[in-house]
Amino acid sequence: MAAIGDVARLAGVSKATASRALTGNGYVAEETRRRVETAAAEIGYIASPDAASLVTGRTKNVGVVIPFVNRWFFGEVLEGIERALLTAGYDLTLYNLSDSGPDRARVFEFFLARKRVDAVIAVGVDLAEHEVAALDRREKPLVCLGGTGGTAARLSVDDRAVGQLATEHLLHLGHTRIAHLAGAGASERPDTVQGLRRHGFLDAMGAAGHDPSPADVVETEMTMPGGYRAALQLLGHPGPRPTAVFAASDELAFGALRAAERLGIAMPAELSVVGVDGHEYAEMFDLTTVEQYPGEQGRSAVGVVLRLLGEGAVADPLPDSGAPLPTRLVVRASTTAAPR
Amino acid sequence: MAAIGDVARLAGVSKATASRALTGNGYVAEETRRRVETAAAEIGYIASPDAASLVTGRTKNVGVVIPFVNRWFFGEVLEGIERALLTAGYDLTLYNLSDSGPDRARVFEFFLARKRVDAVIAVGVDLAEHEVAALDRREKPLVCLGGTGGTAARLSVDDRAVGQLATEHLLHLGHTRIAHLAGAGASERPDTVQGLRRHGFLDAMGAAGHDPSPADVVETEMTMPGGYRAALQLLGHPGPRPTAVFAASDELAFGALRAAERLGIAMPAELSVVGVDGHEYAEMFDLTTVEQYPGEQGRSAVGVVLRLLGEGAVADPLPDSGAPLPTRLVVRASTTAAPR
DNA sequence: CTGAAAGCGCTTACAG
DNA sequence: CTGAAAGCGCTTACAG
Numbered sequence: 125m126a127a128i129g130d131v132a133r134l135a136g137v138s139k140a141t142a143s144r145a146l147t148g149n150g151y152v153a154e155e156t157r158r159r160v161e162t163a164a165a166e167i168g169y170i171a172s173p174d175a176a177s178l179v180t181g182r183t184k185n186v187g188v189v190i191p192f193v194n195r196w197f198f199g200e201v202l203e204g205i206e207r208a209l210l211t212a213g214y215d216l217t218l219y220n221l222s223d224s225g226p227d228r229a230r231v232f233e234f235f236l237a238r239k240r241v242d243a244v245i246a247v248g249v250d251l252a253e254h255e256v257a258a259l260d261r262r263e264k265p266l267v268c269l270g271g272t273g274g275t276a277a278r279l280s281v282d283d284r285a286v287g288q289l290a291t292e293h294l295l296h297l298g299h300t301r302i303a304h305l306a307g308a309g310a311s312e313r314p315d316t317v318q319g320l321r322r323h324g325f326l327d328a329m330g331a332a333g334h335d336p337s338p339a340d341v342v343e344t345e346m347t348m349p350g351g352y353r354a355a356l357q358l359l360g361h362p363g364p365r366p367t368a369v370f371a372a373s374d375e376l377a378f379g380a381l382r383a384a385e386r387l388g389i390a391m392p393a394e395l396s397v398v399g400v401d402g403h404e405y406a407e408m409f410d411l412t413t414v415e416q417y418p419g420e421q422g423r424s425a426v427g428v429v430l431r432l433l434g435e436g437a438v439a440d441p442l443p444d445s446g447a448p449l450p451t452r453l454v455v456r457a458s459t460t461a462a463p464r
Numbered sequence: 465m466a467a468i469g470d471v472a473r474l475a476g477v478s479k480a481t482a483s484r485a486l487t488g489n490g491y492v493a494e495e496t497r498r499r500v501e502t503a504a505a506e507i508g509y510i511a512s513p514d515a516a517s518l519v520t521g522r523t524k525n526v527g528v529v530i531p532f533v534n535r536w537f538f539g540e541v542l543e544g545i546e547r548a549l550l551t552a553g554y555d556l557t558l559y560n561l562s563d564s565g566p567d568r569a570r571v572f573e574f575f576l577a578r579k580r581v582d583a584v585i586a587v588g589v590d591l592a593e594h595e596v597a598a599l600d601r602r603e604k605p606l607v608c609l610g611g612t613g614g615t616a617a618r619l620s621v622d623d624r625a626v627g628q629l630a631t632e633h634l635l636h637l638g639h640t641r642i643a644h645l646a647g648a649g650a651s652e653r654p655d656t657v658q659g660l661r662r663h664g665f666l667d668a669m670g671a672a673g674h675d676p677s678p679a680d681v682v683e684t685e686m687t688m689p690g691g692y693r694a695a696l697q698l699l700g701h702p703g704p705r706p707t708a709v710f711a712a713s714d715e716l717a718f719g720a721l722r723a724a725e726r727l728g729i730a731m732p733a734e735l736s737v738v739g740v741d742g743h744e745y746a747e748m749f750d751l752t753t754v755e756q757y758p759g760e761q762g763r764s765a766v767g768v769v770l771r772l773l774g775e776g777a778v779a780d781p782l783p784d785s786g787a788p789l790p791t792r793l794v795v796r797a798s799t800t801a802a803p804r
Numbered sequence: 805c806t807g808a809a810a811g812c813g814c815t816t817a818c819a820g
Numbered sequence: 821c822t823g824a825a826a827g828c829g830c831t832t833a834c835a836g
Contacts, residue, residue: 127813138823143815150816151821168601172579174514174523175813178828183514185557193542199534206533206560210567215575217525218558220546227550235555239512239829261508349748382748385725408689408722467829478807483831490832491805515829518812579813 126169135163146171177239185215186429187241189231189249193220195347196375196403197418201247201269204422212430217241221249232258243429246271247422250316265432269425272315277428279421282448283317286414287324287370289453290398293412294368295332298462299396302329303340303366305354305376310343318346321372321400340366344376351379359387359395367462368396374403374413381409381458396459402452410457421449466509474503486511517579525555526769527581529571531589533560535687536715536743537758541587541609544762552770557581561589572598583769586611587762590656605772609765612655617768619761622788623657626754627664627710629793630738633752634708635672638802639736642669643680643706645694645716650683658686661712661740680706684716691719699727699735707802708736714743714753721749721798736799742792750797761789 132142137156144150145160152160163169177183186209192198202218209216217240219231232255236244243265251273259266266276294302304325307318314323322341329336344354351371359365360383371377377399381391389395399406402415472482477496484490485500492500503509517523526549532538542558549556557580559571572595576584583605591613599606606616634642644665647658654663662681669676684694691711699705700723711717717739721731729735739746742755 128815129813139813140815140824141822144822147815153821156821168577170574170578172518172813174517174579175828176815177514178512178518178813178830179815181828188558193533193546194536194539196534199539202533202558203560206558207567210559210570210575215580216558218528218542218546218556219550220543227547230550234510235550237508238510239514240555348745352748379748405688408692408719468831469829479829480808480831481806484806487831493805496805512829515812516831518814518829519831521812 126167128169128171130167131160131164131169134167135160181239182433183215183240183242184213185217185241186426187217187219187236187244188247189219189221189236189244190247191221191223191249197373197401197416198247200418201422201425204419205245205247205426206422208423208426212426212435214242236264237262242433243267245269245425245429246274247425248317249273250313265429267425267428267432269421270317277432279425279428279449281416281451283320284324284327285448286400286416286451287321287372288328289324289451290370290400290414291325291328293398293453293455293459294370294396295328297368297396297459298464299366299368300332300334300462301340301364301366302334302336302368302370303342303358304336305351305358305369305371305380306341306343307346307372307376308343308350310372311341318343318372325370346373346376348375348379348382351376352383353379355380355383356386359383359389365395367394368459369398371397371399374399374401374406374411377411377413377458378403378405378409381411392458392460394463396462398459402454406454407456412456412459413454415452415454417450424449466507468509468511470507471500471504471509474507475500521579522773523555523580523582524553525557525581526766527557527559527576527584528587529559529561529576529584529589530587531561531563537713537741537756538587540758541762541765544759545585545587545766546762548763548766552766552775554582576604577602582773583607585609585765585769586614587765588657589613590653605769607765607768607772609761610657612653617772619765619768619789621756621791623660624664624667625788626740626756626791627661627712628668629664629791630710630740630754631665631668633738633793633795633799634710634736635668637708637736637799638804639706639708640672640674640802641680641704641706642674642676642708642710643682643698644676645691645698645709645711645720646681646683647686647712647716648683648690650712651681658683658712665710686713686716688715688719688722691716692723693719695720695723696727699723699729705735707734708799709738711737711739714739714741714746714751717751717753717798718743718745718749721751732798732800734803736802738799742794746794747796752796752799753794755792755794757790764789 132139142160145152145157246268248270256274268274268278306322310318310322313319342354344350399413406413472479482500485492485497586608588610596614608614608618646662650658650662653659682694684690717737739753746753
């Protein structure tokens with residue numbers, strides 16, 4: 125495999141000059157540069173990133189820590205990150221983090237602790253203090269997208285406001301008995317995404333003078349089957365039922381829609397449903413939702429990382445100092461005026 | 465940051481001995497090894513993979529090339545690969561490959577061409593000859609999971625057999641007018657997944673003496689909205705319609721189910737639907753499907769890569785020499801006897 | 805079983 | 821603008 129010495133010889137220059145010509149660092153005569161480039165192209169030379177890293181201390185590689193790959197939101201974020209990183213000439217090393225256990229510890233204590241990545245992006249992960257500390261100790265910049273813990277740059281939507289907005293939309297339509305399909309752990313961990321959305325729901329209900337019964341707030345895994353099962357339980361028993369549901373994610377909402385259909389509940393006449401995410405299937409399901417833009421969020425996270433690493437435009441202000449990420453209520457046919 | 469010299473000094477040995485103790489290569493007295501390990505733990509030493517790679521030529525890093533992250537099948541494969549690689553102490557570098565264009569060329573000609581990965585796993589990608597050649601030139605082992613092109617180790621289900629099996633299931637139930645929701649490009653590229661499944665469908669129909677009208681085979685993007693739109697078109701017009709649909713993926717099938725519901729077609733009395741994949745939502749939708757096991761497939765691909773790299777058990781036979789990956793027909797309520 | 809030395813493939817002060 | 825030399829942090833023959 126061609127090394128830089130080969131290029132240098134072919135171009136009739138020293139390795140130092142060849143390096144300067146190829147990396148663009150330092151002065152090289154225009155003509156020399158061309159000769160070197162031609163030589164490199166001729167023998168298909170590509171610098172060994174490992175050797176370069178060893179001396180520069182930069183790997184051009186960012187670690188991404190993410191709890192799921194197969195949930196729409198996370199997949200979109202990952203794609204956004206990947207594209208932005210590739211464009212910037214960076215590699216993406218993927219760590220699919222489980223909730224806990226030895227595998228998780230291994231990621232932080234071994235994989236991320238080595239000098240293989242320049243920075244890490246944590247997507248929707250609730251970081252323990254010692255995990256953040258491990259990164260700090262190695263002086264690895266950390267950018268968090270959602271999730272909790274970590275003190276460094278954080279990008280996040282305002283999940284409490286999201287919950288509030290969705291709920292207010294239903295209240296506006298005249299609904300008074302509104303149920304909430306929350307993510308698992310919402311009440312136990314008020315600082316998590318699911319916790320904040322639940323909080324927003326409760327706030328909006330309270331402000332309107334309603335006090336939801338505990339039975340109308342059910343927690344479940346944030347997937348379509350999770351929403352399905354929870355909605356079956358919520359709507360399936362006899363007696364009066366809620367006229368509207370705020371689901372903490374679109375996938376939950378899809379499950380609720382499916383459950384309502386199964387139960388023969390007329391949609392949206394007898395039941396309005398609103399979700400969160402702007403899932404690519406939302407339009408097909410005619411689902412009203414509070415959209416967020418995960419692909420864009422991923423790209424933003426990369427922007428912050430790049431700035432932290434001193435790439436691109438100098439010293440732009442970091443988003444973490446600023447406003448929450450954008451969201452938008454999109455009204456479709458799944459929500460309508462309360463039955464009277 | 466601690467280097468191996470620090471460990472050596474602290475343990476009172478040479479760098480060579482420290483290295484041997486830590487990597488496990490070469491002889492080291494048991495007591496010396498313990499001293500070195502203690503020293504390393506004390507100062508939190510972790511070897512720089514870049515420096516090690518430079519001399520061993522091994523990066524302990526595998527590149528994964530995949531066209532989507534946010535389609536169920538691909539996400540599952542990716543998770544399976546990630547877990548297996550992590551267990552083996554390998555990093556996963558992710559390349560989310562677009563169909564074509566400069567980004568795609570850059571992945572093969574720059575990112576994958578450097579000495580950063582030991583091998584590459586291509587998931588469901590149709591490799592061009594020059595792409596395979598680029599990898600070959602760099603002597604990078606290549607393992608293909610599905611997709612086409614590439615001559616190296618290939619793992620694959622028998623997609624023609626899958627199409628045949630699904631179709632025969634419907635024929636057995638007495639259906640005679642069966643439509644096929646195919647993936648885009650199925651007729652143009654007979655060697656692709658979608659092409660082979662279509663082929664299997666046609667074979668089974670032909671063997672049963674049926675000749676599907678061209679209007680009953682429609683191609684669309686392999687997603688739920690794609691299936692929805694295609695099924696609307698297929699089932700929505702007046703006149704007699706098919707009594708069964710073979711969808712080339714579960715996501716397509718879900719879309720078809722949704723379309724049927726929208727059109728007021730009684731399920732499964734008036735329409736049977738069978739899919740392919742064993743999607744995690746299949747059970748919720750009561751969908752009959754030909755299951756495959758993408759997580760397991762990903763793990764198998766890693767197994768092959770590891771063997772190619774000389775890790776683990778020596779010289780096991782490569783699956784590429786052998787049988788197709790397992791699939792299984794799972795019958796649920798979405799298919800039933802043809803209406804009479 | 806252990807150490808001194810060379811070298812993996814680069815980049816970067818330092819001279820010139 | 822260019823080159824000779826040192827060095828990034830490891831591992832691995834080679835001696836002993």
